[in-house]
Amino acid sequence: MSDPVRVRVVPKSQLRDEQGDDLYAARQKIHVRSVKGVFANWRWALVWLTQIIYYGLPWLTWNDRQAVLFHLTERKFYIFGWVFWPQDVFYLAILLIISAYALFFFTAIAGRLWCGYACPQTVYTEIFMWIEEKIEGDHNKRRKLEAAPMDARKIGLRAAKFSVWGLFSLWTGFTLVAYFTPVDELLQSAATFGFGPWEIFWILFYGGFTYLFAGVLREQVCKYMCPYARFQSVMFDPDTLVVTYDEERGEPRGSRRKGVEPRSAGVGDCIDCGICVQVCPTGIDIRQGLQYECIGCGACIDGCDQVMDKMGYPRGLIRYSTENAVRRHWGRSEILRHVMRPRTLIYGGVLVLILLATMWSLATRSDLRVDVIRDRATLAREVAGGLIENVYQLRIMNMQEITRPVVVRVSGLEGIRLEGPQQFEIKPAMTESVTVQVQVPPEAAAPGSHEIVFEFGVPGDSAVAVRERTTFLLPR
Incomplete structure (x- = not known):
């Protein structure tokens, strides 16, 4: 009988990899210090x-309806003056291609601009941190409150913060649903608490995820x-603009009195104040080099520039630059x-071409769309x-x-004629189904399949014309 296997339970905090590093790191909550400056203004502008x-x-209206509405029940997408149908899924594919090329283009030029300024995670985290600061105070007060024992004041402040976060998150979810259900109907449902199950769910x-991501996980x-x-990293290269610490200028770090020339004291321009770390929303130290956690928001640049101004040193110890520019001391x-190298020019050129082609397609698409289906139950x-x-x-x-009046004609064979309605009206943004009969003398062509053409037009508007080809069967 073999010996029993002995298993030793090790706390997760004691797990280490082969190099002795912790495999699991407990999260240290970051209390971000607020900062003002050029890039902070850009972030708030976005x-x-x-x-x-x-x-x-x-809340905008267009043609007596909601200006932007993805009406799933009607299977129509309304975007201002455009109406998109399920058959227009082609434009969705184009939108995804444009988004991909835009990502390649802007990332190749200036790194994670999207992440730092326009990503919903960044935007909502900024809003949630602003709410937190207004209720609980600046980063020092928040840190002290975090460490303080639970008392009436702490409970009150936390309850107020969580309540405002919750209301804001619910309004955000309500707004999302308003893109898919007319907002007037949602308001009526809100007044009577008569939301449908899918509306409540979304x-x-x-x-909930807005609250979780922006308020808790961050x-x-x-x-x-x-x-x-x-x-x-696979989208960056040495000529990509990223947030960069000028190590040659800043090192060695060290504190000193204001007005002291750094080199005379044997130190660099960095006074090791740590403000660049305190203002970073992901809590990294940019002085250790570019890290994947850096979202390129420029908060550390604003913080460092303020310190450089107080010390009387030139700005730009931390700045947007490239690896090659810092190493070779390039100017702007x-x-x-x-930065405008072949790679970015190709991305930009392709992006512009796709945008122009899409705009041309939208501007020239026909006001009528027609499907002609031959009745297969009655061939001839x-x-x-x-x-x-x-x-x-x-x-x-x-x-x-x-409402558009539509006239239909048929051609393609000698003596061909159309029986049934030849002019009818189609309601706004609607589909009309009409059954017609096409008749041909038997001597008009040899037995078999022959091509005929349906022509559709709007009286008085020559720009609206659609031709659809189909087949006519002559029996043997």
Whole structure:
């Protein structure tokens, strides 16, 4: 009988890899210090811009309807003057291609600009941290509150913060659903608490994850959950603009009195104040070099520039630059010349071409869309007068939000004529199905399949014309 296997339970905090490093690191909560400066202003400008668009669009009206509405029940997407149908999924593919090329283009030029300024995770984290600062105080007060024992004041402040976060998150979820259900209907449902099950689900789901990601997890999303942080390195090269610490100028670090010339004291320009770490939303030290956790927000640049101003040193100890520029001491003109290199020019050129082609396609697409379907149950039949008849189903989409009169004609064979409605009206943004019969003398062509053409037009508007080809069967 073999000896029993002995298993020793080791706390997770004691697990180490082969090099002796901790495999699991307990999270140290980051209390980000607020900072002012050029890049902080840019971040808040993007916060305002993106949130005005997000929260404002559902309330705009266009043609007596919601300006932007992805109406899943009607299977139509309304975007201002455009109406997109399921058949327009081509434009969704184009949108994804444009997004991919834009990501390649901007990442190759200036790294994680999207992450630092416009990513929803960054935007909502900024908003949640602003709420937190207004309720609990600056980073020092928040740190002290975190360490303080639970008392009435702490409970009150936390309850106020969590309540504001929760209300904001629910409003965010409500706004998301308003893009798919008309906002007027949602308001009526909110007044009577009569939301449907899917509406409740998505309000709580999106609102809950907004609260979780922006209020609780924060930098953990960027560091461990976002895949972009992991594959960004393959999109960078030595000529990509990134947040860079000028080690040659800053080292060796050391404190000194204001007004002291650094080199005379045997130190670099960095006074080792740690403000660049305190203002970083992911808690990294940019002085250790570029790290995948860096989202390129520029907060450390603003913080360091303020210190340099107080010390009377030139700005730019931490700045947007490239690996080659720092190593070779390039000026701005040289940096710009190398940033606009063949790789970025190709990305930019392809992106512009796709955008122009998409705009041209949207501007020139027909106001009518037609499907002609031959009735396969009745391939061909002889009718009064010895004529041969085929039956067709016409499905006509009115792409405009006005009633359109449509005239239909048929051609392609000698003596061909159309029986059934030849002019009818189609309601705004609706599809009309019409059955027509096409008749041909038997001597018009040899037995077999022959091509005919349906022509659709709008009286008085020559720009709206659609031709659809189909086949006419003559029996043997």
